[in-house]
Amino acid sequence: MNGTKYFSLLLLGAVLQLGCLYSAEKRYTIGQPYDPNEEYYFSEDNPQFEEGVPNGFLDGLGNILGVLSKIVIGDKRMSNHRISEETKNFLKEYIKDNNLSDVKVRFNQYSPGSDFMRLWRSKNVNPLLKWTFGLFTWVLELVFPERIFANCGLPYVCGGDHYNPYTNTIHIYSDLPAAAVHEGGHAKDFSLRKYRSLYTFSYMIPILGTFYPEARASDDAIRYFRYRCDLATQMHAFHVLYPAYGSYIGGQFIGLVGVIPGYIVGSRSATEVLRREPPRECQIAKELESKKK
DSSP: OOHHHHHHHHHHHHHHHHHHHHHHHSOOOOOOOSSOOGGGOOOSSSOSEEEOOOOHHHHHHHHHHTHHHHHHHTOTTTTOSOOOHHHHHHHHHHHHHTTOTTOEEEESOOOHHHHHHHHHHOOSSOHHHIIIIIHHHHHHHHHSOHHHHTTOSOTTTOOOSEEETTTTEEEEOSOOHHHHHHHHHHHHHHHTOSSHHHHHHHHTSTTHHHHHHHHHHHHHHHHHHHHTTOHHHHHHHHHHHHHHHIIIIIHHHHGGGGHHHHHHHHHHHHHHHHHSOOOHHHHHHHHHHHHHO
């Protein structure tokens, strides 16, 4: 490994470690969206949460094509196209807790027509961005359905679990609560922005544009599990989100070896959390629960 790659590994490790300390110490903040789009509110005919009709062939093919993501994250539920009720409920509760009433969620669903209508009605992103980058993103999702190609390993062609700021929609293809809530974290992050178009544009800047938003979404997911006093899911989130951040950010410099700092820092972070006393509010909740029994 040459000097540049070695330095990049050290730098990535430092960035991950700083993010870990931030997650461990900062208290959770409930989302209060800035200027939500009332036209996005839902009804019985247009539910907020939708799921694609199961298809053994398509879902099986997608599961196979997503094998690289399973190896990188170390979990066969990544890109498996079968979303459990547990994972769905985690994201539904996150959406409710953070007042994201105008965010659409699609679980393993390919619906380009509905997504185009959401793009058409979007008022939170500048029209120039919407009808250039937003339309281009929609065309990619139309031509390369993530129902099949989620996390297939081809950059800028194969998508995956993600939040689309142009349509204000979350797409989930993995049965991992940490990954689902992470995408919810992106939706929350964008919803808080007064200048959402500028933030959307900055996210598209190669390499540097993703550092902060990705770290912020992962941080919010980890702190959300802490807020819920769900230690087991929080521990798993450390082992999923930090390697994912390393592969996504570090991979642009040093390839998939970028997951190594993520695994190291994620494991260390989980260990540090286990050594600490549970948050006081969690102790109180546990005591109250034991008294009921």
